[in-house]
Amino acid sequence: MADLESIEDKRAAGQKARERTKRSEHREVGKVDRDPVELLQRSSQGRVEALVPLRYGRMAVSPFTFFRGSAILQAHDLSGTPNTGIVSPICGDAHLMNFGGFATPERQLIFDLNDFDEVAIGPWEWDIKRLAASFAIAAQHMGLGRGVASDLVMVVVNSYRDRIAQYAQCSALELWYERITFEGMIETAVTPEGRRLVRKGMEKAAGRTHESVLSKMAVEQDGRWIMRDAPPALFHPAGPNSLLGAQSDWAETDAWKKKLHKSWHEYLDTLAPDRRELLSRFTVEDIAFKVVGVGSVGTFCLVMLLIDSWGKPLFLQIKEARASVVAQYFNAPGLGHEGQRVVVGQRLLQAASDIFLGWTTGPQSRHFYLRQLRDMKVSAAIELFDTTMLEGYARVCAWVLARAHAKAGGKAVELASYMGKGDQFAEALVHYSLACSKQNEKDYDAFLHACRSGKLEARTDEDMAADFSV
Template sequence: MKASTIAEREARGRAAREHSKRSSHRTVGELHRDPIALLRQSSEGRVENLVPLRYGRMAVSPFTFFRGTAIIQAHDLAQIHDSGLTMPICGDGHLMNFGGFATPERQLVFDLNDFDEVSTGPFEWDLKRLCASLVVAARHMRLSRSTAEHLVMTAATEYRERMAQYAQCGALELWYDRITFDRMAETALTPERRRTVRRAMEKAASRTHESLLEKMAEHDGAHWHIRDAPPALFHILGANTLFTEEEAAVFKGNDWRKSLAPMWGDYLKTMSHDRRELLDHFTVQDIVFKVVGVGSVGTRCLVLLSVDHMGKPLFMQMKEARQSVVAQFYKPPHGKHAHTAVKHEGERVVQGQRMLQAASDIFLGWATGPQGRHFYFRQLRDMKLSANIELFDNDLLEGYARLCGWIMARAHAKASGQAIEVSAYIGRGDQFAEALTAYSTSYADQVERDYDVFLKACRSGELLARSDEDMAADFRV
């Protein structure tokens, strides 16, 4: 098949405007749905006793509610016209799903870091999730409407400008492009900002497996054991478990090693030969259940502690992979196969992460676990760093919005190979960014209305919501 010329690809991008005007992206659409029904749908199949904790974490603010409701926004985006420019998208690219971590070469980079919802979808769905999160967060921080709008314009404009640059790049240039902390420091606004980035790098460099071992585990003379810290961390068959008898039955006999042996073997098959050899240096010590994030609370997430011959630790996270909310709601045009048949949800997450990230964890892999559930594997924490936006001033928040726009453009350009088409669609003016700003303001209003409905359901007892503190009080560890 003859390759398209750059001019033909630019024309294809501009032609998408006929299908979906750039100004059309300002609309939220007519939303007739019950947010509680969608929430219940996304809670199905989770660990029963952890669903109230999920709701408790979401109840803290409209922003935490927004973080836990990717399903609602995906549903809502499916009600309105899309650009037709589809590609692998993160599916949950809100501003807290960006962060710093180490590459295999031990270089600190900043990138997207959550891919549970990755799938094929319109490129602007990711941008709308990011931009709406900026407005919801700005309101949570009591910032002005003009500040919130400026943050969206900043992120959207950076995305446009970076995508135009990536449209000029060769395939290998795109593949090798990394947003390192050093590059961030170079583009920081002031020497004070550079100092902030340096401090963040120092903090991240100290967050290693060894520092985690001291905090999380103790040695009994023969083995390491991870300490329970319920509700966030507990042994499935221990005294502090939050599993029901029925849920824990799959691990019965107190031999979790035997229960998980087939899963580990399954995972190793997804690793290259050198990674399998490396993992062979480690001996398993303990495994616990870990409660993660806001939207993921109640999905199965296990932490496996192993040590090598020198007693040096490796913490692996085995996280349940469920169907992407994008895949649930995005319906490609007739005859266009946007979704290849996903045989394994863990594989979907891993392949999506490898495509969208500049550099991925060397231990990424997938397996089928007990009861046929799908999981993906990664290191628990390796020089990882996330932003505490509530401590940001306006200046730093603006820089962060710019960084997120840049990261998203790099991810989309690399994963899709469609930087030319997307850049041509957006154009050089502010029309698309202004439409996203209007959308984000309107959608933040909708989030606040949904949050009020959610709080009423919690207060009336329709939904049971419990905080971490409430649940921790049930235990004496």
């Protein structure tokens, strides 16, 4: 075994990183002399062709939704900026909407990162920059002004700095056991309204179970549960409402079921024996294609409905894992299987992960990972927040990101030493985030022009649903 670095060595490494990249250098927005439309088209390659217009339609709603779906642009731009040289597992898409509540295996409700499609080894500051920029763009989206945007970024970065400093005093096991619970969020909320919102989230989460969604998504026919087609959001791969196309090899029901049978057993091999035993007590009732998110639209995503002997449901999501945008622009060792990358990264960064989290290879050699579709999962409706609540949300997201980085990378001491106790790093990220917001507007305008000129096709959910109306 390699010798462990001392705490003094770790602090020295953080200080030395300032020589490589001064904190003030994080003001730079990066390589923005590129065609955003070309990069988006590149990221759409290999997706379901009929769903790419829906991806663009969801991105076209506002600069805020555009930023959510264009992680590739920020990764490209950041690759042209100096980095600290301190690398670790990072989320890769720490946008403010990629945080939320869910239940641990012990049924405790926690708040954590919940999207790991872009997880990779990379510079830790790329995560905090994406989070900070997302708050600046959200403030613009909500009409709150430049001053509020600057204040929000300061809250994000200094809250992250302070939490990292706290975690720099924790042992390895203390970091591994650390969880940000909803009860803890109530205790730290600074306003009665903030506490009310957290309690409301807990109540909402309690009702978001597999049983609650069964009657909404499926119908029982001849003793078997079948999911209802609701295109473009949900449809059967080989059914009359399928958008996959004849070229996908999914048109033949027997063919894709046979391939999924093999994939299922490969997935089971990635689980612990007790989880395999648990799944053996369910039988598969139905499988359907589900369109999710903004940036993920067009990637292959299936929902599997399973039922146990008591007639109780379990919904598993089978989601395609594509190459991380971080890995495309930062050279670091990988695992070779994109589904495994997502699973390993998620387990490292999250405080507690889904008991059914695993990976497999599916039809057309696509890489997938599996998890529960719904397990007391809730997210914030930030459009309903006032400035005070948005600041509170900024603090808790920064707290989550600091905990994730401290646990996954084991480099809280280095990060605390690098950032220091002052505002230099936060001030640099305020400048960066405002510049990123301005660049996002330019990219959004170029994107809309491409949609209006016919270079890109953008369609809304309503437009596509009308295609199936009788």
